[in-house]
Amino acid sequence: MKKLFMILGMFLSLSMVAAACGSTIDEVASDAADAAGDAADAVEDAAEDTADAVEDAVTDDEDAMEEEDAMEEEDAMEEEAMADHLGDGSLGQVVVEAGAEVQIRSLNAITGDVAFLGLPNQRGVEQAVADYGDIKGFGVTSGQGLDDLCSADGGQAAAQQIVADEQIVGVIGTSCSGAATAAAPLISAAGMVMISGSNTSPALTSDQQGNAGPDYHVGYYRTAHNDLFQGAAMAEFVYNELGLTSAAAIHDGDPYTNGLADAFANAFEALGGTVTTVVGVAKEDTDMVPVLTEVAAGSPEALFFPIFQPAGDFVADQAPGVAGLEDTILLAADGLLTDGFMELAQSEGMHFSGPDVRFGANTNESTGVSADEFLATYEANNGEAPSAAFWGHSYDATAMLLDAIDAASFVDGDGHLVIDRQGVRDHLNSIQGYAGIIGTINCDAFGDCGSQKITVIKHDSAADIEASKANVVFEYAPS
Amino acid sequence: MTAAVRVKGAPRTGVDWFLLLLRVLLIGLIVIGLLAFIAQQIDPGNAFAKWTHDGEEASRLTWPQFRGLIVTGLSQGAMYGLIALGYSMVYGVLGFINFAHGEVFMVGAFTGFIMSTKFDEAGWWDGWIFIPVILFTILVCTLVATATAVIMERVAYRPLRGSPRLIPLITSIGVSFFIQNAVILLFGPGAKGYPPNPEWLEETIPGLGIEVKKLLVIIVAAISMAGLWYFVERTKTGKAMRAVAEDKEIASLMGIDVNRTIVTTFAVGGAMAGIAGILWGILFKSVIATTGFLPGIKAFTAAVVGGVGNLGGAMAGGVSLGGAEALAPLMLLEPLGVEGPSQLRDAVVFTLLILVLLVKPTGLFGERLSAEDRA
Numbered sequence: 001m002k003k004l005f006m007i008l009g010m011f012l013s014l015s016m017v018a019a020a021c022g023s024t025i026d027e028v029a030s031d032a033a034d035a036a037g038d039a040a041d042a043v044e045d046a047a048e049d050t051a052d053a054v055e056d057a058v059t060d061d062e063d064a065m066e067e068e069d070a071m072e073e074e075d076a077m078e079e080e081a082m083a084d085h086l087g088d089g090s091l092g093q094v095v096v097e098a099g100a101e102v103q104i105r106s107l108n109a110i111t112g113d114v115a116f117l118g119l120p121n122q123r124g125v126e127q128a129v130a131d132y133g134d135i136k137g138f139g140v141t142s143g144q145g146l147d148d149l150c151s152a153d154g155g156q157a158a159a160q161q162i163v164a165d166e167q168i169v170g171v172i173g174t175s176c177s178g179a180a181t182a183a184a185p186l187i188s189a190a191g192m193v194m195i196s197g198s199n200t201s202p203a204l205t206s207d208q209q210g211n212a213g214p215d216y217h218v219g220y221y222r223t224a225h226n227d228l229f230q231g232a233a234m235a236e237f238v239y240n241e242l243g244l245t246s247a248a249a250i251h252d253g254d255p256y257t258n259g260l261a262d263a264f265a266n267a268f269e270a271l272g273g274t275v276t277t278v279v280g281v282a283k284e285d286t287d288m289v290p291v292l293t294e295v296a297a298g299s300p301e302a303l304f305f306p307i308f309q310p311a312g313d314f315v316a317d318q319a320p321g322v323a324g325l326e327d328t329i330l331l332a333a334d335g336l337l338t339d340g341f342m343e344l345a346q347s348e349g350m351h352f353s354g355p356d357v358r359f360g361a362n363t364n365e366s367t368g369v370s371a372d373e374f375l376a377t378y379e380a381n382n383g384e385a386p387s388a389a390f391w392g393h394s395y396d397a398t399a400m401l402l403d404a405i406d407a408a409s410f411v412d413g414d415g416h417l418v419i420d421r422q423g424v425r426d427h428l429n430s431i432q433g434y435a436g437i438i439g440t441i442n443c444d445a446f447g448d449c450g451s452q453k454i455t456v457i458k459h460d461s462a463a464d465i466e467a468s469k470a471n472v473v474f475e476y477a478p479s
Numbered sequence: 480m481t482a483a484v485r486v487k488g489a490p491r492t493g494v495d496w497f498l499l500l501l502r503v504l505l506i507g508l509i510v511i512g513l514l515a516f517i518a519q520q521i522d523p524g525n526a527f528a529k530w531t532h533d534g535e536e537a538s539r540l541t542w543p544q545f546r547g548l549i550v551t552g553l554s555q556g557a558m559y560g561l562i563a564l565g566y567s568m569v570y571g572v573l574g575f576i577n578f579a580h581g582e583v584f585m586v587g588a589f590t591g592f593i594m595s596t597k598f599d600e601a602g603w604w605d606g607w608i609f610i611p612v613i614l615f616t617i618l619v620c621t622l623v624a625t626a627t628a629v630i631m632e633r634v635a636y637r638p639l640r641g642s643p644r645l646i647p648l649i650t651s652i653g654v655s656f657f658i659q660n661a662v663i664l665l666f667g668p669g670a671k672g673y674p675p676n677p678e679w680l681e682e683t684i685p686g687l688g689i690e691v692k693k694l695l696v697i698i699v700a701a702i703s704m705a706g707l708w709y710f711v712e713r714t715k716t717g718k719a720m721r722a723v724a725e726d727k728e729i730a731s732l733m734g735i736d737v738n739r740t741i742v743t744t745f746a747v748g749g750a751m752a753g754i755a756g757i758l759w760g761i762l763f764k765s766v767i768a769t770t771g772f773l774p775g776i777k778a779f780t781a782a783v784v785g786g787v788g789n790l791g792g793a794m795a796g797g798v799s800l801g802g803a804e805a806l807a808p809l810m811l812l813e814p815l816g817v818e819g820p821s822q823l824r825d826a827v828v829f830t831l832l833i834l835v836l837l838v839k840p841t842g843l844f845g846e847r848l849s850a851e852d853r854a
Contacts, residue, residue, distance in 0.1 A: 111668065112668055112669065113668075113669055113670060115669075253822075279819045279821060279822070280819055280821075280822045281821070281822070282822070282824075282825070284769075284773060285824075286759075286763045286765070287551055287555050287763070287804075287805070289547055289548065289551035289805065290548060290551070290804070290805050290806075290808055290809065290821050290824065291821035291822075293540070293544050293547060293548055293809060294808070294809055294813065294819075294820065294821050296544055297538040297539070297540060297544070297809075298538055309670065310670040310765050310767070313672070313764070313765060314763060314765070317764070321547070321683070321690060322544070322547055323541055323543030323544045323546075323547055323688075324541065324543075324544055344672070344675075345675050
């Protein structure tokens with residue numbers, strides 16, 4: 001009996017601890033639920049309020065098509081629906097019944113350590129769908145946001161779920177290049193398209209010399225930059241601006257980090273600098289002293305580690321304590337350009353490269369929404385500013401996909417919307433001079449559509465992250 | 480375990496030759512790697528170094544770098560040793576591997592996270608008040624980890640007492656998943672950051688070149704181990720534990736409460752893991768629900784390397800494992816021309832395990848098993 005009481009007592013004390021700590025979680029959860037509810041309301045409101053605006057948008061679309069394809073437009077004048085769309089039917093068609101919705105999906109990293117990157121992407125997709133309105137009288141839905149888990153496993157599992165649903169036309173995602181390498185082949189083979197707002201690995205598109213990357217698949221597009229440009233930007237900054245001639249790079253084996261570290265190393269050597277070490281760490285490593293000592297043996301003046309949290313925390317924290325790295329300049333990329341990392345004391349004084357997010361008055365030509373308007377809606381819906389930089393890229397990607405669906409579809413005699421899968425790809429392939437929130441978008445032959453503008457910022461104070469994000473010390477645009 | 484050693488005079492079979500070859504190969508690689516390391520420290524441009532580094536000169540390690548590796552290896556190894564004690568003691572008494580022990584360590588680190596965040600909000604995680612605060616935090620982490628281990632024993636393992644050994648082993652894997660997911664449910668799946676350490680803790684001791692926090696970790700670990708040794712070897716309860724480990728039936732005939740002794744074993748092992756947990760937090764300032772997994776596996780390896788059931792062995796195993804993990808990539812692999820040797824850290828650890836088992840199947844300091852296990 002006494003023992004029973006002892007055990008009960010222990011359970012009681014444990015559950016009290018759990019309750020004390022659990023309350024904050026509940027609060028967060030209920031806040032999130034509220035926020036989600038608000039978002040849903042806002043979407044409905046937006047849909048009602050902008051019923052007129054939608055008509056305008058549709059007219060705009062037709063205008064855009066006129067400019068792009070005068071021949072198509074002539075056919076359209078004949079009012080023969082069958083001829084009024086892109087595509088030859090070679091990849092099959094999606095038939096949307098009257099009253100049903102056009103199905104697209106968001107596939108982003110929305111849980112785990114990288115949720116800071118995926119959540120703004122998903123919300124960008126949802127806002128674009130709401131702003132865009134109907135396609136030929138048919139509503140559009142991005143359904144339940146899918147999770148790529150920022151891993152190849154997650155990307156593959158979600159892609160299998162997507163390709164099993166033949167109503168889905170295209171996917172906006174993934175967030176992580178690692179997930180895309182697994183998802184892209186499946187999406188491509190199913191005849192769907194995939195436009196990512198934040199994949200940056202060169203392997204997913206091309207080497208910019210006309211050779212497809214090892215993980216390129218037809219039907220893959222992205223509005224994010226190719227990391228060959230980010231690597232080149234960082235290399236130019238280190239070599240020309242900082243005037244340093246030796247550098248090392250650390251990656252974590254992920255396609256994104258690996259590709260960027262290599263791109264930086266190659267560009268830095270091409271400029272005439274010396275790359276002392278390019279080495280990998282494991283994502284779950286905590287003790288970085290051995291690997292940093294390996295780096296220190298080459299005495300680099302700069303250390304570029306385009307990795308994620310938490311591994312990045314440990315590198316930044318432990319590097320100054322390793323003999324030979326005390327004065328080495330620490331640099332990171334957009335994976336660590338997050339509030340969670342920049343709040344840490346050890347990130348002070350570092351430089352970060354990332355996409356140029358000074359969107360100013362840029363406006364998406366399909367929805368007519370400007371960057372400022374987007375951000376106002378975003379903050380109203382979610383109660384916070386976007387936690388990562390790629391919301392605009394995801395927004396433009398979604399608008400481009402919906403434009404493509406519009407261009408590749410017709411309403412048949414039974415009132416069904418028929419979408420030609422090949423036509424969607426044809427439209428995306430032909431995009432040139434598209435005005436998006438991120439700037440002018442041109443798609444090349446391997447799906448690279450981004451504006452490729454990169455900025456480097458200097459992070460002076462962990463207490464004022466916003467000031468650091470605006471503290472642009474170097475800009476890069478491909479020549 | 481003894482099956483791996485050939486009986487004297489018996490003819491060598493193919494397997495024996497293979498094992499012999501493996502032993503010679505591994506030891507040969509270590510010797511060559513060490514010699515190459517020494518050679519390139521003396522002359523980075525020697526012929527062998529040039530051959531392994533594609534014609535370029537090797538780079539020397541400076542003394543501060545070398546010292547940094549040793550210190551990081553020691554502090555990491557001290558934590559492995561603390562965790563390994565729990566594995567070793569439970570194995571010694573009950574004869575099964577408690578795979579959930581890594582989670583006890585994680586619970587300790589999480590308790591430290593909660594305490595340190597609260598103290599930081601109160602402004603007590605800084606300056607000199609940090610010293611009493613950290614002692615109190617260590618105490619609470621120890622108590623919570625102990626409670627976790629004891630509840631684990633009561634709920635999951637005691638009902639299985641007397642069943643075949645495989646059953647508690649599998650149960651322990653289940654317990655491990657249960658605790659991990661319970662923590663995810665309570666705190667979410669993301670990494671939780673400790674508040675910044677007081678500045679004096681991050682400083683380097685002049686002359687010695689050791690960071691204060693690493694010294695703190697090593698000292699606290701050493702005190703805990705010494706305390707445990709005193710408890711097991713010099714107190715009556717410790718004597719009872721050793722008696723139960725030796726032979727449960729005879730111990731109970733001698734009037735020892737076996738169940739109570741087993742609970743004590745779990746409690747003491749849990750306490751050591753709890754201390755390791757808070758030290759981990761101070762050193763790395765970050766904890767996540769899966770924090771216990773890899774250190775748990777490494778600590779288990781350390782327990783086997785040192786000799787299962789042997790407390791001194793577990794400590795020495797932990798320290799040597801931590802040291803090997805820190806030093807081997809740059810002292811053995813890099814001189815042999817392996818690219819990116821630090822990525823092979825985990826491989827080094829488990830190769831070390833294989834090597835120890837090949838050369839000395841009972842671990843460096845010998846197993847201490849109960850009568851029924853030896854039979």
